[in-house]
Amino acid sequence: xRTQIINFLLEQQNTDGSWGFxxxxxxxxxxxxxxxxSLTWEEPGRKAIERTLEFLxxxxxxxxxxxxxxxxxxxxAWATALAGLALLGFEGTDSMRSAAAQFVVDSFGRxxxxxxxxxxxxxxxxxxxYVEENRGGWKWNPDTANWVEPTSYALMFxxxxxxxxxxxxASGGSTMKPIIxxxxxxxxxxxxxxxxxxxxNARVLGxxxxxxxxxxxVALIALQNASNPECQKSLGYLxxxxxxxxxxxxxxxxxxxxxxxxxxxxxxxxxxxxxxxxTQFFHNIKTSALAVLxxxxxxxxxxxxxAG
Amino acid sequence: xxxxxxxxxxxxxxxxxEFSRRCFxxxxxxxxxxxxSSCAGRKPTWKKGGYRKPNQSQVAILKAASYDRxxxxxxxxxxxxxxxxxxxxxxxLKPNLVEYERDTVINTHPAVIGAAIEAFLKLxxxxxxxxxxxxxxxxxxxxLLASGLYPFLKDTKTQFVDLNLDDIRRMxxxxxxxxxxxxxxxxxxxQSDLLVSMPKLKTHHWAxxxxxxxxxxxxxPGVKYGWPKNFxxxxxxxxSIVDINSTIRSHFSIVDGIVGMEGNGPIxxxxxPVGVLVFGDDPVAVDATCARxxxxxxxxxxxxxxxxxxxxxxxxxxxxxxxxxVSQVVKPFEVIESFRHLKI
Numbered sequence: 329x330r331t332q333i334i335n336f337l338l339e340q341q342n343t344d345g346s347w348g349f350x351x352x353x354x355x356x357x358x359x360x361x362x363x364x365x366s367l368t369w370e371e372p373g374r375k376a377i378e379r380t381l382e383f384l385x386x387x388x389x390x391x392x393x394x395x396x397x398x399x400x401x402x403x404x405a406w407a408t409a410l411a412g413l414a415l416l417g418f419e420g421t422d423s424m425r426s427a428a429a430q431f432v433v434d435s436f437g438r439x440x441x442x443x444x445x446x447x448x449x450x451x452x453x454x455x456x457x458y459v460e461e462n463r464g465g466w467k468w469n470p471d472t473a474n475w476v477e478p479t480s481y482a483l484m485f486x487x488x489x490x491x492x493x494x495x496x497x498a499s500g501g502s503t504m505k506p507i508i509x510x511x512x513x514x515x516x517x518x519x520x521x522x523x524x525x526x527x528x529n530a531r532v533l534g535x536x537x538x539x540x541x542x543x544x545x546v547a548l549i550a551l552q553n554a555s556n557p558e559c560q561k562s563l564g565y566l567x568x569x570x571x572x573x574x575x576x577x578x579x580x581x582x583x584x585x586x587x588x589x590x591x592x593x594x595x596x597x598x599x600x601x602x603x604x605x606x607t608q609f610f611h612n613i614k615t616s617a618l619a620v621l622x623x624x625x626x627x628x629x630x631x632x633x634x635a636g
Numbered sequence: 637x638x639x640x641x642x643x644x645x646x647x648x649x650x651x652x653x654e655f656s657r658r659c660f661x662x663x664x665x666x667x668x669x670x671x672x673s674s675c676a677g678r679k680p681t682w683k684k685g686g687y688r689k690p691n692q693s694q695v696a697i698l699k700a701a702s703y704d705r706x707x708x709x710x711x712x713x714x715x716x717x718x719x720x721x722x723x724x725x726x727x728x729l730k731p732n733l734v735e736y737e738r739d740t741v742i743n744t745h746p747a748v749i750g751a752a753i754e755a756f757l758k759l760x761x762x763x764x765x766x767x768x769x770x771x772x773x774x775x776x777x778x779x780l781l782a783s784g785l786y787p788f789l790k791d792t793k794t795q796f797v798d799l800n801l802d803d804i805r806r807m808x809x810x811x812x813x814x815x816x817x818x819x820x821x822x823x824x825x826x827q828s829d830l831l832v833s834m835p836k837l838k839t840h841h842w843a844x845x846x847x848x849x850x851x852x853x854x855x856x857p858g859v860k861y862g863w864p865k866n867f868x869x870x871x872x873x874x875x876s877i878v879d880i881n882s883t884i885r886s887h888f889s890i891v892d893g894i895v896g897m898e899g900n901g902p903i904x905x906x907x908x909p910v911g912v913l914v915f916g917d918d919p920v921a922v923d924a925t926c927a928r929x930x931x932x933x934x935x936x937x938x939x940x941x942x943x944x945x946x947x948x949x950x951x952x953x954x955x956x957x958x959x960x961x962v963s964q965v966v967k968p969f970e971v972i973e974s975f976r977h978l979k980i
Contacts, residue, residue, distance in 0.1 A: 349801035349859070356801070356859060396859050399804050400820070468862025472870045475862065477774075527772050527863050533841055533972070535904055538737075542775045575778025603777075607786075610777050610796070 329604050330623050333616045334370055337363050340613060341376050345383030346398065347613045355383065355398040361410035362617035365631045368417045369624060381418060384411055391434075392427025405435035405466050406478035409485040416488050417631055429489045429504075432482050436507045438462045439473040463514040464507065475528040476518055476543050479511050480550035484632055487552075491635050515547050516558050523561035524569070541569045542578040545585035549632050554589055563589060570596055576603040580618040587625035588633055597622055678815075680875070682946050686810035687882050693918035693949040694718060695925045696958035697965055700894050700913050707751035707913075708758075711890065714915035715755060717958050720830075720888060723760035728797075728828035729753065730886070732835045732851050733768040734902060736782040741895050741907045743783050744836050748892045748913070750788030752834060757792070764792075767824050769799030769854045771864050776800070797824045800858030811882040813875035813942060814868075821884060825855045833886035833919060837896035837926055839905055842873050844937045844975050845930075846902050847923040848889035848916075852880045874939040881919060882947060889922040890915055893929065898969035910967045912960065920948025921955045931968030932978040 341347055346355025347363045364380045367373030387394055393403035394411050412428035415421040439462060465474030466482040490504050518528050524539025525547045531537055544566050553559050570582050579600040586593035600619055609615040624630065696717050700710050715722070729752055731744035749766060756764045766789065773779055776798045780786045789796055799822035807826070808818050825831060835851035843850055853868060853876070861867045868876040891914040897905035910929065916922035920943045924934035934940045934950055944950035971978060 348803070349798070353801075354803050358859070397804060400860060467866070469860075469867045472862075472866040475864070475866065477863065529864075533900065535900065540773065540775070542773075573778065574781040575775035577777055578775045603781075607777065607781075610780075610798075612777065612798075612801075614801075615777065 329601050330620060333604075333620055334367070334372060336611075336616055337366065337613065337620070338372060338376055341379065344398070345376075345379030345381075347617075348397075349613055350611050351613075357394045357396060357404070357407035357411050359613040359617070360384070361407075361414040362614050362621070364414040365417065366617040366620035366624075368631065369629055370620070377418070381415075381421065384415065385424065388424055388427065392424075392429075392431040394428075403431065404468075405432050406468060406481050408432055408435075409466075409478075409481040413481070413485040413488060413631060416485075416492055425489060426493075429486060432466075432486060433504060433507060435466060435470075436464050436482070436511070437467075437474075438464050439467070440471055463517060464510045465514040466511070473528075474514060476515065476525045476547055477527065479514055480546045483508060483511050483515075483550040487550075487634055488632075512551060515551060519547075519558055519562065520565075523558070523563075523565035525562070539565055539569070540578070541566055541573050541582050542575065544569075545578070545581040548585050549581075549588060552588060552632075552634050563591065567591070573599070574603070576600045576607070576609050577612070577615040577618065579603070580615065580622040583622040584618070584625045584630065584632065587622070587628075588630060593622070593626060597626065680811060680813040680878075680942070682811035682882055687885065687947060689946055689948055690918055691954075692956055693916065693921035693954060694956045694958060695914065695916040695918075695921050697925070697929070697960040697962070698913050698915065699911055699960060699965070701911050703745050703747040703894055707747055708754045710913055711748075711751045711755040712758065714890065714913060714959075715759060715888070718888070718915065718917055720759075720917070722756055722830065724762045725829040726827070727756045727761045727764045727830045727832060728825060729756075729764065729766045729832050729834055730799075730825075730851060730854060731766065731768055731785075732838075732846070732854070732892075733776075733779055733783060733785070734770055735773050736779055737903075740903075741836065741897050742838075742903055743779075744834050744892045745894065746783060746785040746788050748890070748894070749785060749834065750792065752832065752890055753788065753792045753794050756832075761830070765795045765797055765824065765828070767797040767799045767802075767822065767855075769802075769822060769856065769858055771853060771858075774800070774858070774863055797822070799824065799855055800863070802857060804857045804860055807883055809879045809883050811879050811946070813878045814871040815875075816871065816879075819880065819883070820857055820860045822855050822857050825884060830888065831884070831886045833889045835889070835891055836902075837891050837893035837910060837914070837930065839898055839901035839930075839969055839971055839975070841900055841902070841972055841974075842869075843877065843939060844971070844978055845923065845927055845932065847891060847926050848886060848919040849877050849881045849923055849939060849943065852877070852884060852886060855884060856880065874942065877939040878942045878947070881943065886919055888915070888917055889919055891922060891926055893926065896930065896967075896969070898930070898971070900972050906970070908967065908969060910965065912965050918948040918955075920944060920950055924950045925955065925957075925962065927978075928962045928980075929966055931966060931980050932971070932975075933980055936978050
């Protein structure tokens with residue numbers, strides 16, 4: 329499967345060096361970032377990687393960001409975080425990823441609240457039992473609420489970036505630390521009752537909502553804290569839920585997550601392989617790239633893995 | 637831990653019935669609460685000629701007792717009663733595919749989608765595609781398999797397009813209920829000749845009902861607006877429904893009302909057999925008729941109240957009823973407390 333997928337990815341690269349989400353589609357930063365990460369350790373990918381790095385160089389905005397696709401011009405923090413994460417694997421991209429990190433840091437925020445509700449928050453803050461609900465994180469679009477996936481992508485990138493520049497005097501690590509801490513609190517706050525995460529609503533109208541394996545794996549990869557009880561609870565949920573999972577995309581992300589947490593992941597990649605023979609992952613570039621990444625993670629290689 | 641204000645709810649919640657969150661934020665932050673009255677009074681406009689409300693709409697209600705029967709014949713009968721020009725057309729079926737949970741009826745049933753594929757092909761469509769951009773789930777591949785839709789697609793060699801991950805194109809909006817001038821849409825939708833909205837007959841805890849008009853949230857791409865498409869919620873669900881439908885017209889609707897969902901829809905509600913498929917060429921008339929079928933007053937559903945002014949017919953006088961009469965098939969739905977006022 330791995331060779332077939334790598335060939336598929338190489339064949340489907342757009343002439344500008346990007347990948348769309350499926351063959352023939354316009355370049356999307358998310359698909360491009362995952363494809364780039366997946367080819368990092370693959371010998372046949374060298375030339376494709378060069379073209380992708382050139383594409384990312386050309387399309388990065390003056391503020392260090394990328395829009396979600398080549399058909400859009402609005403800068404997107406979540407897509408920028410994924411591009412930045414992918415660039416961490418390549419030398420000579422320092423200025424690009426530093427600019428990307430700065431943009432992601434600048435995009436961190438709480439969701440907009442009218443002054444009356446902010447006043448209510450402030451008044452409640454005198455109550456020792458009060459927990460501030462409106463925590464900072466990242467959004468899909470500016471001026472909306474914070475959600476699990478964009479927050480997780482930003483965390484993955486900033487944590488890895490922080491580690492990559494730890495010995496540099498101009499690392500910006502001190503400004504990132506509190507942001508990372510608050511964003512992690514946001515994720516824990518959005519966790520579902522049984523553990524795990526969905527897109528970011530633990531309950532609606534008083535009803536508990538159920539978590540999803542895919543977003544749970546994404547959040548756990550972002551947190552990477554095996555000693556945290558809430559991560560453990562979520563891993564427990566994930567180990568139960570993955571048994572019924574039919575999505576190759578989710579299976580690959582879950583397998584990668586399990587690898588990072590030292591949990592046996594092979595059975596879930598076998599399940600993904602069965603789905604590949606049935607559907608070829610519906611020719612989805614992101615799923616294909618994540619499958620390669622998950623297979624690499626079984627051998628200890630992962631662009632998501634945090635040092636220590 | 638104690639969470640006195642539910643961010644989770646408020647993050648997703650829509651503007652109130654009277655004014656938008658955006659207006660509230662603007663007013664509260666700049667002019668104070670006194671200005672709220674002016675926001676409440678803002679009169680949305682729509683481009684004259686951008687959409688022509690039909691003088692007379694048609695809606696057909698056909699009985700279909702279960703998903704096991706020959707649904708292709710029912711759907712063929714339904715489409716034929718509209719003299720819909722299908723020959724040589726590129727048809728895009730847009731079902732409601734939200735998420736999968738065993739023993740629930742969240743999604744348009746795959747048998748209905750499969751029958752519609754077959755029917756449109758039989759009527760001479762050049763191609764039929766199925767497209768959906770789920771609002772919460774990114775693992776659409778799993779949804780196709782778990783929901784049972786994949787075998788129908790495979791059997792008929794029908795392409796499925798994840799509209800969340802499609803090419804995108806920015807389109808000027810034909811009305812300004814949201815207070816913005818444009819939105820991105822999935823390109824496959826814009827390239828189709830015949831867009832068929834195929835919702836499930838369900839209650840909706842923010843909008844009252846989710847039918848053929850709300851179903852078009854799925855043509856707004858997630859790659860641009862996220863999972864959930866919080867941008868739309870932030871600008872008001874009802875307002876977004878109207879602006880999307882004023883800009884992208886679904887040419888035909890087929891509502892899966894064989895088993896609907898009552899109570900706390902669109903995900904956590906209760907299955908309710910109704911035994912009908914509802915067809916129509918005017919989404920406002922279709923949604924209004926469906927509301928009547930489940931014992932709700934369409935005149936009190938906010939997005940329909942707005943839409944009737946320029947998008948389509950809500951009053952029975954403007955709707956030519958084919959097939960069964962509403963009174964013959966009515967099955968009153970339970971609704972959550974905040975929508976009790978909708979009940980007939």
